[in-house]
Amino acid sequence: MPGVEPPQEIVLDAGRLATALALVPDEDPCIRPVQLREQAADAAGAALGPDDATPLGHFADGLEPWLIVRTGIDLSGLPPTPLDFPPIQDRSWWPLGWLTVGLMSRLGARLVSYACENKGAAFVNLVGRPEEVVGAGLAERSTKAMRGHTDGASFPFPSEFAMGGEAHSPAPDFLVLVGLRNPAGTPTKLAPASMALDALTDQELEAMEGPWFDIAPQGTFDTEQIRVGAPLLSRREPRHGLSMRFSHGKITASHGAPPAAETALQRFKEALPDLYAEVAIGPGDICLIHNRQVIHGRGAPGSGVGGTTRWLLRTYGWMGDTVGNPQAGGPAHVHL
Ligand SMILES: O=C(O)CCC(=O)C(=O)O
Numbered sequence: 001m002p003g004v005e006p007p008q009e010i011v012l013d014a015g016r017l018a019t020a021l022a023l024v025p026d027e028d029p030c031i032r033p034v035q036l037r038e039q040a041a042d043a044a045g046a047a048l049g050p051d052d053a054t055p056l057g058h059f060a061d062g063l064e065p066w067l068i069v070r071t072g073i074d075l076s077g078l079p080p081t082p083l084d085f086p087p088i089q090d091r092s093w094w095p096l097g098w099l100t101v102g103l104m105s106r107l108g109a110r111l112v113s114y115a116c117e118n119k120g121a122a123f124v125n126l127v128g129r130p131e132e133v134v135g136a137g138l139a140e141r142s143t144k145a146m147r148g149h150t151d152g153a154s155f156p157f158p159s160e161f162a163m164g165g166e167a168h169s170p171a172p173d174f175l176v177l178v179g180l181r182n183p184a185g186t187p188t189k190l191a192p193a194s195m196a197l198d199a200l201t202d203q204e205l206e207a208m209e210g211p212w213f214d215i216a217p218q219g220t221f222d223t224e225q226i227r228v229g230a231p232l233l234s235r236r237e238p239r240h241g242l243s244m245r246f247s248h249g250k251i252t253a254s255h256g257a258p259p260a261a262e263t264a265l266q267r268f269k270e271a272l273p274d275l276y277a278e279v280a281i282g283p284g285d286i287c288l289i290h291n292r293q294v295i296h297g298r299g300a301p302g303s304g305v306g307g308t309t310r311w312l313l314r315t316y317g318w319m320g321d322t323v324g325n326p327q328a329g330g331p332a333h334v335h336l
């Protein structure tokens with residue numbers, strides 16, 4: 001890919017992995033992923049070697065936009081690929097789910113989900129979905145390429161949430177994609193937002209930080225709330241110099257926005273295609289992504305559902321200092 005360094009990668013040692021797998025909790029990681037994260041962190045720690053601390057630390061500090069951990073875990077017991085988002089109760093994916101929770105914990109992050117997205121499920125399936133289950137439109141979309149976006153783009157930056165008056169909790173700090181099956185090697189596409197911002201003029205960059213954009217919610221989020229008159233770029237979030245929220249399809253320049261807002265959005269969109277690194281997330285791979293520093297999309301998974309078709313799990317994380325509105329009476333990870 002032009003101008004993009006290969007991502008940092010950790011490949012786990014098989015012996016250490018076996019030690020780690022003896023330490024993971026023996027329960028569904030969708031239930032208590034926050035309460036049991038210390039135990040999961042101990043397991044993940046046993047899986048890591050002395051050389052792995054540096055890439056993990058660099059990623060945690062925001063010096064690298066994403067990190068791939070290739071666990072090499074045995075997934076031969078997986079059932080057929082499910083047909084929809086809700087997680088299936090099947091032990092075959094749990095150990096990899098716990099390693100994910102544990103790695104996040106070692107990075108200082110805890111798992112978060114949203115009551116309005118897939119009923120707050122901690123891990124969801126990204127899979128091909130059949131027309132009989134979800135209707136023709138969503139079924140077709142599940143087979144197609146996805147243009148670049150950040151997840152939860154209509155949700156607040158942590159700094160906005162801290163100012164009060166927000167209906168929803170902050171968008172995820174981390175997006176985590178976990179590979180269970182990817183027979184065609186369908187790529188996930190990742191581009192550092194800062195590189196796309198380099199294509200903008202100073203005036204356009206300034207417009208990105210102004211209250212000039214309307215952001216409609218991501219399709220999977222069951223909320224009507226459109227963020228109106230909001231910036232896409234913030235320099236006020238913890239740890240990172242620049243934080244972006246973006247979607248090709250969900251963002252428009254607000255009524256009355258200066259021309260630079262429109263051209264900024266256009267130039268950002270046009271810069272992206274040349275910047276993507278293509279990462280095939282294969283079975284057992286855990287791909288950790290700084291959600292506000294990386295624009296992500298994917299190639300087309302192609303037609304076909306169930307069986308041995310592509311199956312990723314997705315979860316979200318917040319760093320320890322990110323706070324939101326916990327769902328009353330819900331598990332610790334579910335927020336409003
Ligand atoms: O399927 C992928 O690789 C990524 C999907 C994604 O970005 C999403 O569902 O929001």
Ligand SMILES: [Fe+2]
Pocket residue numbers: 149150151296
């Ligand atoms: Fe996404």
